[in-house]
Amino acid sequence: MYPALIEEYVRPQSVADALAAIARYEAGDAIFLAGGQSAMQAMKSRMLRPQCVVDLQAISELKGIVSDASGVRIGAMTRYVEIAASAELQGGFAALGDAARRVGDRQVRNRGTIGGSVCWNYAASCTPAVVLGLQGQLRLTSGDGASRSVAADDFFLGPLETARNDDEILLSVEWPLFVERSGSAYAKWGLVTDALPVIGVCVRVSLDADGRCESARVVLSGLANGATHVAAGDSLLLGCDGDADAIEAALKRIAQDTDTHSDMSADADYRRQLIVSIGRDVTATAFRRARGEA
Amino acid sequence: MINIKLTVNGEVFEDTVTERMLLVDYLRDQLTLTGTHVGCTYEGVCGACTVHLDGEAVKSCLLLAAQADGHEITTVEGLANGGPLSALQQSFSDEHGLQCGFCTPGILMNMSEFLTLNPDPTDDEIRHGLIGNLCRCTGYVQIVKAVRNAARAMRETS
Numbered sequence: 328m329y330p331a332l333i334e335e336y337v338r339p340q341s342v343a344d345a346l347a348a349i350a351r352y353e354a355g356d357a358i359f360l361a362g363g364q365s366a367m368q369a370m371k372s373r374m375l376r377p378q379c380v381v382d383l384q385a386i387s388e389l390k391g392i393v394s395d396a397s398g399v400r401i402g403a404m405t406r407y408v409e410i411a412a413s414a415e416l417q418g419g420f421a422a423l424g425d426a427a428r429r430v431g432d433r434q435v436r437n438r439g440t441i442g443g444s445v446c447w448n449y450a451a452s453c454t455p456a457v458v459l460g461l462q463g464q465l466r467l468t469s470g471d472g473a474s475r476s477v478a479a480d481d482f483f484l485g486p487l488e489t490a491r492n493d494d495e496i497l498l499s500v501e502w503p504l505f506v507e508r509s510g511s512a513y514a515k516w517g518l519v520t521d522a523l524p525v526i527g528v529c530v531r532v533s534l535d536a537d538g539r540c541e542s543a544r545v546v547l548s549g550l551a552n553g554a555t556h557v558a559a560g561d562s563l564l565l566g567c568d569g570d571a572d573a574i575e576a577a578l579k580r581i582a583q584d585t586d587t588h589s590d591m592s593a594d595a596d597y598r599r600q601l602i603v604s605i606g607r608d609v610t611a612t613a614f615r616r617a618r619g620e621a
Numbered sequence: 622m623i624n625i626k627l628t629v630n631g632e633v634f635e636d637t638v639t640e641r642m643l644l645v646d647y648l649r650d651q652l653t654l655t656g657t658h659v660g661c662t663y664e665g666v667c668g669a670c671t672v673h674l675d676g677e678a679v680k681s682c683l684l685l686a687a688q689a690d691g692h693e694i695t696t697v698e699g700l701a702n703g704g705p706l707s708a709l710q711q712s713f714s715d716e717h718g719l720q721c722g723f724c725t726p727g728i729l730m731n732m733s734e735f736l737t738l739n740p741d742p743t744d745d746e747i748r749h750g751l752i753g754n755l756c757r758c759t760g761y762v763q764i765v766k767a768v769r770n771a772a773r774a775m776r777e778t779s
Contacts, residue, residue, distance in 0.1 A: 328663035333640035336687040432753025
């Protein structure tokens with residue numbers, strides 16, 4: 328396992344310089360390298376054969392988590408280790424930490440980034456599912472200085488496919504502030520601890536003043552088509568006050584109606600079982616967080 | 622080819638490498654620091670090639686040598702650096718925390734950073750911290766014990 332010939336390695340100091348570097352090549356011949364925990368594997372297996380690698384490690388404007396009155400912004404080059412440790416990501420944002428704390432292993436979390444993961448959009452991965460579950464906005468910019476914001480629903484197009492153009496760079500994943508009484512959670516099951524999800528479940532709920540669910544969002548990871556929003560699941564949780572039986576019933580319906588697949592990790596029925604068993608805990612946690620409990 | 626300048630185990634190196642050279646190959650083949658191991662044919666899954674990049678544990682098969690330009694690398698050779706064994710290394714020796722020893726360099730590099738962040742870990746936390754390192758002898762019980770005892774020794778001397 329060794330990368331194909333790379334003709335040029337550059338390490339721009341700014342987004343503008345990174346865009347200028349990528350513009351010197353035909354589309355696809357130069358790639359942005361974020362944390363490299365997936366892209367390096369793809370280069371070594373020769374799935375990617377870039378002539379030029381544009382390493383984003385030195386661009387400080389792409390790093391860090393900002394939380395203020397207008398919302399939360401996570402720079403594309405923010406690493407899992409930083410998201411996992413962030414005190415800013417509570418309540419409705421807590422699923423981000425749930426996922427980041429369980430990606431791969433310590434070494435991967437020390438390098439891997441939120442931007443790299445969402446732009447790679449591997450089918451069995453956690454970050455795209457959480458960004459989709461929390462309805463993040465993906466802020467992109469291109470060489471002509473134009474920037475655009477793409478909703479997660481429109482960004483993830485399928486395994487290894489996103490709405491990002493080759494000449495665009497992801498600046499950040501952003502959210503307006505969630506309404507009060509919002510909570511989210513994510514958990515997964517894989518073949519070994521912290522492995523890629525055979526099934527993962529992300530749930531976000533917002534509660535009314537009486538503690539009943541007034542909006543919900545259910546997203547699954549580990550399905551053949553990658554991160555999948557289960558719109559029917561959103562409405563199943565409406566009006567629920569966090570009662571365990573009601574949650575269980577909703578998850579059973581979600582599992583029943585989901586088109587799961589069989590592969591060497593798990594068969595389709597087992598995946599449905601996982602949706603129920605992981606999903607009820609995740610949903611209960613999201614409700615607890617929305618109520619402000621630990 | 623690209624010129625790189627980096628610090629490895631406290632010593633500054635200036636070299637010319639191919640753009641596609643992996644950091645692990647640079648360390649092993651060019652600097653002959655063969656303590657850093659390749660266990661899984663560079664697939665990023667075994668952790669035997671773990672080194673410190675600016676003090677943080679990373680897999681050196683998932684980095685280009687060019688990416689390490691300007692950075693500080695520590696390999697397993699840098700733990701004792703010719704002097705007495707570090708407390709963690711001594712504990713692996715005392716507790717028989719290795720069988721064939723092939724995975725040991727990566728585990729030492731991962732756990733040496735882990736213990737700076739969590740000086741008093743539970744066994745569960747140690748096991749969770751070790752997920753990125755495979756021991757094909759499956760000698761994890763002794764490895765966990767070695768890390769636990771090293772943590773205690775380090776707390777007592779600090």
